[in-house]
Amino acid sequence: MVYKLVEVHRDCLMLNFAIKSISDAGFQSEIPTTTTAVNQMEVFIRVFDSTMGRIVDGAPGALSDFTKLITNGECTYLAAQMIMSSLIHECPGGMNLVKIMQDVNESIKDHQTMQTQLSIAKGAAWPKVMQAVASMVAKKSLNPADIQILFQAYSSADPPPVGLLRFKGFAELLIESLFSTDPKIPTDHRPKYIFLLSYMAAVFEKWSVPSKKDHTQTRLDIFKEDLKFTQESLRKILEMSAKGNDVVSELPAVFNFLKFGVISLGMIHWIGKTVKEPSYFKFAGESRNTPAHLIIIDEIATLHPTLHRRILDLLVELFEAPWPQLDVLIRLELQKMFLDRMIHLVSCGCVLPVLGYVRSAYAKQDTDVSVFRHFVLELLDVIAPPYSVALVKHLLPLVSDNAVTGMLRHADGKDPVSVFLEDCKNVDVV
Secondary structure, eight states, rough: OHHHHHHHTTTOHHHHHHHHHHHHTOGGGGSSSTOOGGGGGGHHHHHHHHHHHHHTTTTTTTHHHHHHHHHHHHHHHHHHHHHHHHHHHHHHTTHHHHHHHHHOOOOOOSSHHHHHIIIIITTOOHHHHHHHHHHHHHHSOOOOOHHHHHHHHHHHHSOGGGGGGHHHHHHHHHHHTTSSSSOOOOOTTTTHHHHHHHHHHHHEEEEEOOTTTOOOOOEEEEOOOOHHHHHHHHHHHHHTTTTTGGGGGHHHHHHHHHHHHHHHHHHHHHHHHHHHSSSTTHHHHHHHOOOHHHHHHHHHHHHHHHHHHHHHHHHHHHHHHTTTTSSSSHHHHHHHHHHHHHHHHHHHTHHHHHHHHHHEEEEEETTTTHHHHHHHHHHTTOOOOOOHHHHHHHHHHHHHHHHHGGGGGTTTSSSSHHHHHHTTTTTTOO
Protein backbone atom coordinates (compact mmCIF):
# COMPACT_ATOMS: atom_id res chain seq x y z
CA MET A 1 0.00 0.00 0.00
CA VAL A 2 2.83 2.38 0.90
CA TYR A 3 4.55 1.77 -2.45
CA LYS A 4 1.35 2.50 -4.37
CA LEU A 5 0.65 5.65 -2.38
CA VAL A 6 4.15 7.05 -2.90
CA GLU A 7 3.67 6.80 -6.66
CA VAL A 8 0.51 8.89 -6.44
CA HIS A 9 1.75 11.36 -3.80
CA ARG A 10 5.38 11.74 -4.81
CA ASP A 11 6.02 14.86 -2.69
CA CYS A 12 4.52 13.49 0.52
CA LEU A 13 7.22 13.76 3.18
CA MET A 14 5.60 11.14 5.40
CA LEU A 15 5.51 8.51 2.63
CA ASN A 16 9.07 9.25 1.56
CA PHE A 17 10.15 8.97 5.18
CA ALA A 18 8.34 5.61 5.36
CA ILE A 19 10.29 4.35 2.35
CA LYS A 20 13.55 5.50 3.93
CA SER A 21 12.62 3.74 7.17
CA ILE A 22 11.90 0.51 5.30
CA SER A 23 15.30 0.80 3.64
CA ASP A 24 17.05 1.57 6.95
CA ALA A 25 15.45 -1.53 8.47
CA GLY A 26 17.15 -3.70 5.82
CA PHE A 27 14.15 -4.44 3.62
CA GLN A 28 15.48 -2.64 0.54
CA SER A 29 15.02 -5.78 -1.56
CA GLU A 30 11.26 -5.35 -1.14
CA ILE A 31 11.22 -1.79 -2.46
CA PRO A 32 10.07 -1.77 -6.10
CA THR A 33 12.76 -0.51 -8.47
CA THR A 34 10.18 1.63 -10.25
CA THR A 35 9.16 3.68 -7.23
CA THR A 36 10.08 7.35 -7.33
CA ALA A 37 11.28 7.02 -3.74
CA VAL A 38 14.57 5.60 -5.04
CA ASN A 39 15.39 9.15 -6.09
CA GLN A 40 16.43 9.55 -2.45
CA MET A 41 20.15 8.84 -2.67
CA GLU A 42 20.35 6.75 0.52
CA VAL A 43 17.47 4.55 -0.64
CA PHE A 44 18.85 4.36 -4.15
CA ILE A 45 22.27 3.13 -3.00
CA ARG A 46 20.74 0.36 -0.89
CA VAL A 47 18.33 -0.79 -3.62
CA PHE A 48 21.16 -0.55 -6.15
CA ASP A 49 23.33 -2.83 -4.00
CA SER A 50 20.49 -5.30 -3.47
CA THR A 51 19.58 -5.44 -7.18
CA MET A 52 23.22 -5.83 -8.21
CA GLY A 53 23.50 -8.78 -5.85
CA ARG A 54 20.52 -10.41 -7.57
CA ILE A 55 22.24 -9.98 -10.94
CA VAL A 56 25.41 -11.64 -9.64
CA ASP A 57 23.31 -14.52 -8.27
CA GLY A 58 21.58 -14.91 -11.66
CA ALA A 59 18.10 -14.18 -10.32
CA PRO A 60 15.39 -14.14 -13.03
CA GLY A 61 14.39 -10.63 -14.06
CA ALA A 62 17.24 -9.01 -12.10
CA LEU A 63 18.69 -7.19 -15.11
CA SER A 64 15.27 -5.85 -16.07
CA ASP A 65 14.72 -4.59 -12.53
CA PHE A 66 18.18 -3.02 -12.52
CA THR A 67 17.39 -1.18 -15.77
CA LYS A 68 14.14 0.16 -14.32
CA LEU A 69 15.96 1.27 -11.19
CA ILE A 70 18.63 3.36 -12.84
CA THR A 71 16.33 4.87 -15.46
CA ASN A 72 13.93 6.41 -12.95
CA GLY A 73 15.52 9.74 -13.76
CA GLU A 74 18.64 11.41 -15.09
CA CYS A 75 20.16 11.59 -11.61
CA THR A 76 19.78 7.87 -10.94
CA TYR A 77 21.19 7.01 -14.38
CA LEU A 78 24.22 9.26 -13.91
CA ALA A 79 24.79 7.98 -10.36
CA ALA A 80 24.64 4.37 -11.52
CA GLN A 81 27.08 5.06 -14.36
CA MET A 82 29.54 6.71 -11.98
CA ILE A 83 29.27 3.89 -9.43
CA MET A 84 29.78 1.22 -12.09
CA SER A 85 32.69 3.12 -13.61
CA SER A 86 34.44 3.23 -10.24
CA LEU A 87 33.74 -0.44 -9.51
CA ILE A 88 35.19 -1.48 -12.86
CA HIS A 89 38.60 -0.14 -11.85
CA GLU A 90 38.55 -0.84 -8.13
CA CYS A 91 37.02 -4.31 -7.74
CA PRO A 92 38.44 -7.72 -8.76
CA GLY A 93 36.63 -8.89 -11.87
CA GLY A 94 35.24 -5.40 -12.34
CA MET A 95 35.42 -5.69 -16.12
CA ASN A 96 32.42 -8.03 -15.94
CA LEU A 97 30.39 -4.95 -15.07
CA VAL A 98 31.09 -3.53 -18.53
CA LYS A 99 28.81 -6.19 -20.07
CA ILE A 100 26.05 -5.37 -17.57
CA MET A 101 26.19 -1.69 -18.48
CA GLN A 102 26.23 -2.51 -22.19
CA ASP A 103 23.07 -4.59 -21.75
CA VAL A 104 21.43 -1.79 -19.77
CA ASN A 105 22.36 0.85 -22.35
CA GLU A 106 21.09 -1.39 -25.14
CA SER A 107 17.72 -1.73 -23.42
CA ILE A 108 17.37 2.05 -23.10
CA LYS A 109 18.87 2.97 -26.47
CA ASP A 110 15.84 5.10 -27.33
CA HIS A 111 16.72 7.47 -24.47
CA GLN A 112 19.20 10.30 -24.99
CA THR A 113 22.05 8.83 -22.95
CA MET A 114 24.88 8.72 -25.48
CA GLN A 115 26.51 11.97 -24.38
CA THR A 116 26.50 10.81 -20.76
CA GLN A 117 28.06 7.49 -21.71
CA LEU A 118 30.75 9.20 -23.77
CA SER A 119 31.55 11.65 -21.00
CA ILE A 120 31.97 8.86 -18.45
CA ALA A 121 34.23 7.10 -20.96
CA LYS A 122 36.62 10.06 -20.50
CA GLY A 123 35.58 11.76 -23.72
CA ALA A 124 35.14 15.31 -22.43
CA ALA A 125 38.68 16.25 -23.49
CA TRP A 126 37.98 15.13 -27.07
CA PRO A 127 34.74 16.89 -28.08
CA LYS A 128 35.22 16.29 -31.82
CA VAL A 129 35.65 12.55 -31.27
CA MET A 130 32.61 12.47 -28.98
CA GLN A 131 30.52 14.30 -31.55
CA ALA A 132 31.66 12.03 -34.41
CA VAL A 133 30.80 8.81 -32.52
CA ALA A 134 27.51 10.14 -31.14
CA SER A 135 26.43 11.38 -34.56
CA MET A 136 27.03 8.08 -36.35
CA VAL A 137 25.40 6.00 -33.59
CA ALA A 138 22.36 8.29 -33.51
CA LYS A 139 21.94 8.16 -37.31
CA LYS A 140 22.83 4.43 -37.45
CA SER A 141 25.02 5.20 -40.43
CA LEU A 142 28.76 5.67 -40.90
CA ASN A 143 29.93 8.97 -42.31
CA PRO A 144 33.30 9.16 -44.18
CA ALA A 145 33.92 12.63 -42.73
CA ASP A 146 33.39 11.41 -39.15
CA ILE A 147 35.47 8.30 -39.86
CA GLN A 148 38.29 10.59 -41.01
CA ILE A 149 38.09 12.55 -37.73
CA LEU A 150 38.33 9.34 -35.70
CA PHE A 151 41.14 7.95 -37.85
CA GLN A 152 43.26 11.07 -37.45
CA ALA A 153 42.61 11.19 -33.70
CA TYR A 154 43.51 7.56 -33.03
CA SER A 155 46.51 7.65 -35.38
CA SER A 156 48.04 10.51 -33.42
CA ALA A 157 50.78 10.23 -30.80
CA ASP A 158 48.28 10.98 -28.02
CA PRO A 159 45.06 9.18 -29.06
CA PRO A 160 41.73 9.51 -27.22
CA PRO A 161 40.68 6.71 -24.83
CA VAL A 162 39.78 3.52 -26.67
CA GLY A 163 36.58 3.38 -24.60
CA LEU A 164 35.09 6.08 -26.83
CA LEU A 165 35.05 3.59 -29.71
CA ARG A 166 33.72 0.65 -27.73
CA PHE A 167 30.04 1.34 -28.02
CA LYS A 168 27.95 -1.56 -29.25
CA GLY A 169 26.13 0.51 -31.82
CA PHE A 170 29.31 1.90 -33.35
CA ALA A 171 31.11 -1.45 -33.40
CA GLU A 172 28.15 -3.09 -35.14
CA LEU A 173 28.07 -0.33 -37.76
CA LEU A 174 31.72 -0.96 -38.58
CA ILE A 175 31.23 -4.73 -38.75
CA GLU A 176 28.12 -4.44 -40.93
CA SER A 177 29.96 -2.14 -43.34
CA LEU A 178 33.14 -4.22 -43.61
CA PHE A 179 31.56 -7.69 -43.60
CA SER A 180 28.73 -6.84 -45.96
CA THR A 181 28.01 -9.14 -48.91
CA ASP A 182 27.65 -5.95 -50.94
CA PRO A 183 30.28 -3.58 -49.47
CA LYS A 184 29.82 0.10 -50.30
CA ILE A 185 32.82 1.56 -48.52
CA PRO A 186 34.95 3.80 -50.78
CA THR A 187 38.23 2.06 -51.56
CA ASP A 188 40.36 4.86 -50.11
CA HIS A 189 38.43 4.78 -46.83
CA ARG A 190 38.45 0.99 -46.34
CA PRO A 191 41.84 0.90 -44.50
CA LYS A 192 40.52 3.53 -42.06
CA TYR A 193 37.47 1.41 -41.23
CA ILE A 194 39.75 -1.61 -40.70
CA PHE A 195 42.08 0.45 -38.50
CA LEU A 196 39.28 1.68 -36.23
CA LEU A 197 37.75 -1.78 -35.83
CA SER A 198 41.19 -3.26 -35.12
CA TYR A 199 41.98 -0.48 -32.64
CA MET A 200 38.87 -1.04 -30.55
CA ALA A 201 39.47 -4.80 -30.58
CA ALA A 202 43.23 -5.00 -30.00
CA VAL A 203 44.36 -1.95 -28.01
CA PHE A 204 44.49 -2.07 -24.23
CA GLU A 205 45.01 0.89 -21.89
CA LYS A 206 46.25 0.99 -18.32
CA TRP A 207 44.72 3.71 -16.15
CA SER A 208 45.50 4.88 -12.65
CA VAL A 209 43.10 4.30 -9.78
CA PRO A 210 40.61 7.22 -9.54
CA SER A 211 41.88 9.84 -7.14
CA LYS A 212 39.91 10.21 -3.91
CA LYS A 213 39.83 13.98 -4.29
CA ASP A 214 38.17 14.47 -7.68
CA HIS A 215 37.92 10.88 -9.09
CA THR A 216 40.11 11.77 -12.08
CA GLN A 217 42.28 9.12 -13.74
CA THR A 218 45.54 9.29 -15.64
CA ARG A 219 46.39 7.02 -18.53
CA LEU A 220 49.59 5.23 -17.60
CA ASP A 221 50.23 3.22 -20.76
CA ILE A 222 48.77 2.14 -24.12
CA PHE A 223 49.46 -1.38 -25.37
CA LYS A 224 49.33 -1.57 -29.18
CA GLU A 225 51.43 -4.68 -29.75
CA ASP A 226 48.56 -6.59 -31.41
CA LEU A 227 47.18 -3.70 -33.47
CA LYS A 228 49.11 -4.23 -36.71
CA PHE A 229 48.61 -8.00 -36.64
CA THR A 230 44.86 -7.57 -36.08
CA GLN A 231 44.70 -5.07 -38.96
CA GLU A 232 46.48 -7.43 -41.31
CA SER A 233 44.30 -10.38 -40.23
CA LEU A 234 41.13 -8.35 -40.82
CA ARG A 235 42.34 -7.29 -44.25
CA LYS A 236 43.08 -10.90 -45.26
CA ILE A 237 39.80 -12.34 -43.96
CA LEU A 238 37.87 -9.63 -45.82
CA GLU A 239 39.69 -10.59 -49.02
CA MET A 240 38.72 -14.23 -48.46
CA SER A 241 35.08 -13.41 -47.70
CA ALA A 242 34.91 -11.41 -50.92
CA LYS A 243 35.22 -14.74 -52.76
CA GLY A 244 31.74 -15.74 -51.55
CA ASN A 245 31.05 -19.47 -51.84
CA ASP A 246 34.65 -20.09 -52.91
CA VAL A 247 35.67 -19.63 -49.29
CA VAL A 248 35.67 -23.43 -48.92
CA SER A 249 39.09 -23.51 -50.61
CA GLU A 250 40.37 -21.15 -47.89
CA LEU A 251 38.93 -22.99 -44.87
CA PRO A 252 42.27 -23.77 -43.14
CA ALA A 253 43.30 -20.12 -43.37
CA VAL A 254 39.85 -18.92 -42.27
CA PHE A 255 39.98 -21.19 -39.21
CA ASN A 256 43.35 -19.68 -38.31
CA PHE A 257 41.82 -16.19 -38.19
CA LEU A 258 38.74 -17.18 -36.21
CA LYS A 259 40.68 -17.06 -32.93
CA PHE A 260 40.20 -13.28 -33.10
CA GLY A 261 36.86 -12.44 -31.51
CA VAL A 262 36.27 -9.43 -33.75
CA ILE A 263 36.82 -11.54 -36.87
CA SER A 264 34.48 -14.27 -35.63
CA LEU A 265 31.85 -11.64 -34.88
CA GLY A 266 32.20 -10.25 -38.39
CA MET A 267 32.03 -13.71 -39.93
CA ILE A 268 28.74 -14.44 -38.13
CA HIS A 269 27.28 -11.31 -39.72
CA TRP A 270 28.70 -12.15 -43.17
CA ILE A 271 27.58 -15.79 -43.05
CA GLY A 272 24.11 -14.70 -41.95
CA LYS A 273 23.81 -12.52 -45.05
CA THR A 274 25.34 -15.14 -47.35
CA VAL A 275 23.22 -18.16 -46.41
CA LYS A 276 19.98 -16.18 -46.61
CA GLU A 277 20.42 -15.87 -50.36
CA PRO A 278 17.52 -17.79 -52.00
CA SER A 279 19.83 -20.02 -54.05
CA TYR A 280 22.31 -20.89 -51.29
CA PHE A 281 20.56 -23.98 -49.87
CA LYS A 282 19.18 -25.18 -53.19
CA PHE A 283 21.40 -28.27 -53.25
CA ALA A 284 22.42 -28.48 -49.59
CA GLY A 285 19.40 -30.52 -48.52
CA GLU A 286 19.78 -32.99 -51.39
CA SER A 287 23.51 -33.56 -50.81
CA ARG A 288 23.12 -33.73 -47.00
CA ASN A 289 26.62 -32.28 -46.75
CA THR A 290 27.13 -29.48 -44.24
CA PRO A 291 27.93 -26.26 -46.14
CA ALA A 292 31.31 -24.65 -45.46
CA HIS A 293 29.70 -21.58 -43.94
CA LEU A 294 27.94 -23.63 -41.26
CA ILE A 295 31.20 -25.45 -40.53
CA ILE A 296 32.72 -22.02 -39.82
CA ILE A 297 29.83 -21.32 -37.46
CA ASP A 298 30.61 -24.56 -35.59
CA GLU A 299 34.24 -23.51 -35.22
CA ILE A 300 33.27 -20.09 -33.88
CA ALA A 301 30.97 -21.75 -31.33
CA THR A 302 33.90 -23.89 -30.18
CA LEU A 303 36.29 -20.95 -29.85
CA HIS A 304 34.09 -18.17 -28.47
CA PRO A 305 31.51 -18.92 -25.73
CA THR A 306 30.60 -15.23 -25.60
CA LEU A 307 29.24 -15.47 -29.16
CA HIS A 308 26.92 -18.42 -28.45
CA ARG A 309 23.86 -16.17 -28.13
CA ARG A 310 24.48 -14.57 -31.53
CA ILE A 311 25.03 -17.94 -33.14
CA LEU A 312 21.83 -19.30 -31.63
CA ASP A 313 19.90 -16.24 -32.83
CA LEU A 314 21.18 -16.85 -36.37
CA LEU A 315 20.31 -20.56 -36.26
CA VAL A 316 16.83 -19.79 -34.93
CA GLU A 317 16.28 -17.34 -37.78
CA LEU A 318 17.39 -19.95 -40.33
CA PHE A 319 15.32 -22.71 -38.70
CA GLU A 320 12.16 -20.60 -38.80
CA ALA A 321 12.70 -19.25 -42.33
CA PRO A 322 10.03 -20.52 -44.76
CA TRP A 323 12.40 -21.29 -47.68
CA PRO A 324 9.48 -21.29 -50.18
CA GLN A 325 11.75 -21.99 -53.14
CA LEU A 326 12.71 -25.42 -51.76
CA ASP A 327 10.93 -28.78 -51.84
CA VAL A 328 9.28 -29.88 -48.58
CA LEU A 329 11.68 -32.78 -48.01
CA ILE A 330 14.69 -30.53 -48.57
CA ARG A 331 13.31 -28.02 -46.07
CA LEU A 332 13.02 -30.80 -43.48
CA GLU A 333 16.64 -31.81 -44.09
CA LEU A 334 17.70 -28.19 -43.67
CA GLN A 335 15.88 -27.88 -40.37
CA LYS A 336 17.63 -31.02 -39.13
CA MET A 337 20.93 -29.50 -40.24
CA PHE A 338 20.25 -26.33 -38.24
CA LEU A 339 19.30 -28.42 -35.20
CA ASP A 340 22.60 -30.30 -35.56
CA ARG A 341 24.36 -26.93 -35.24
CA MET A 342 22.33 -26.26 -32.09
CA ILE A 343 23.42 -29.61 -30.68
CA HIS A 344 27.00 -28.56 -31.29
CA LEU A 345 26.22 -25.40 -29.29
CA VAL A 346 24.99 -27.65 -26.47
CA SER A 347 28.27 -29.56 -26.56
CA CYS A 348 30.08 -26.21 -26.26
CA GLY A 349 28.16 -25.24 -23.13
CA CYS A 350 25.14 -23.35 -24.49
CA VAL A 351 22.68 -25.85 -23.02
CA LEU A 352 19.59 -24.21 -21.52
CA PRO A 353 19.12 -21.51 -24.21
CA VAL A 354 19.11 -24.20 -26.93
CA LEU A 355 16.81 -26.57 -25.05
CA GLY A 356 14.51 -23.70 -24.14
CA TYR A 357 14.16 -22.69 -27.77
CA VAL A 358 13.61 -26.23 -29.09
CA ARG A 359 10.98 -26.86 -26.43
CA SER A 360 9.11 -23.68 -27.39
CA ALA A 361 9.44 -24.48 -31.10
CA TYR A 362 7.90 -27.91 -30.57
CA ALA A 363 5.06 -26.38 -28.55
CA LYS A 364 4.05 -24.32 -31.59
CA GLN A 365 3.17 -27.55 -33.44
CA ASP A 366 4.05 -26.00 -36.82
CA THR A 367 7.06 -28.19 -37.64
CA ASP A 368 7.11 -31.84 -38.67
CA VAL A 369 7.64 -34.07 -35.65
CA SER A 370 10.42 -35.99 -37.43
CA VAL A 371 12.63 -32.92 -37.09
CA PHE A 372 12.35 -32.98 -33.29
CA ARG A 373 12.75 -36.76 -33.25
CA HIS A 374 16.07 -36.25 -35.01
CA PHE A 375 17.06 -33.63 -32.43
CA VAL A 376 16.26 -35.90 -29.47
CA LEU A 377 18.12 -38.86 -30.94
CA GLU A 378 21.26 -36.82 -31.72
CA LEU A 379 21.18 -34.96 -28.41
CA LEU A 380 20.90 -38.10 -26.29
CA ASP A 381 24.04 -39.29 -28.02
CA VAL A 382 26.12 -36.40 -26.64
CA ILE A 383 24.78 -36.02 -23.08
CA ALA A 384 25.14 -38.27 -20.04
CA PRO A 385 23.97 -38.35 -16.42
CA PRO A 386 23.89 -36.94 -13.84
CA TYR A 387 21.40 -34.43 -15.24
CA SER A 388 20.57 -31.08 -13.69
CA VAL A 389 17.04 -30.17 -12.70
CA ALA A 390 16.99 -27.38 -15.29
CA LEU A 391 17.98 -29.73 -18.12
CA VAL A 392 15.35 -32.29 -17.17
CA LYS A 393 12.64 -29.61 -16.98
CA HIS A 394 13.43 -28.49 -20.52
CA LEU A 395 14.08 -31.86 -22.14
CA LEU A 396 11.76 -34.30 -20.38
CA PRO A 397 8.50 -33.02 -21.96
CA LEU A 398 9.99 -33.54 -25.42
CA VAL A 399 11.56 -36.94 -24.77
CA SER A 400 8.53 -38.33 -22.93
CA ASP A 401 6.15 -37.34 -25.74
CA ASN A 402 5.16 -40.58 -27.45
CA ALA A 403 4.62 -38.77 -30.76
CA VAL A 404 8.30 -37.81 -30.79
CA THR A 405 10.07 -40.82 -29.30
CA GLY A 406 7.51 -43.64 -29.46
CA MET A 407 9.17 -45.36 -32.40
CA LEU A 408 12.64 -44.95 -30.83
CA ARG A 409 11.85 -47.06 -27.76
CA HIS A 410 12.55 -50.80 -27.52
CA ALA A 411 10.83 -53.41 -25.42
CA ASP A 412 14.04 -54.27 -23.54
CA GLY A 413 14.35 -50.65 -22.31
CA LYS A 414 17.99 -50.38 -23.37
CA ASP A 415 17.47 -47.73 -26.05
CA PRO A 416 18.76 -44.16 -25.38
CA VAL A 417 15.25 -42.77 -24.83
CA SER A 418 14.26 -45.35 -22.21
CA VAL A 419 17.63 -45.01 -20.48
CA PHE A 420 17.24 -41.22 -20.31
CA LEU A 421 13.71 -41.50 -18.91
CA GLU A 422 14.96 -43.94 -16.27
CA ASP A 423 17.81 -41.60 -15.30
CA CYS A 424 15.36 -38.72 -14.96
CA LYS A 425 13.59 -40.59 -12.14
CA ASN A 426 16.63 -39.86 -9.99
CA VAL A 427 16.21 -36.10 -10.51
CA ASP A 428 13.87 -34.31 -8.12
CA VAL A 429 11.92 -32.03 -10.45
CA VAL A 430 9.62 -29.79 -8.44
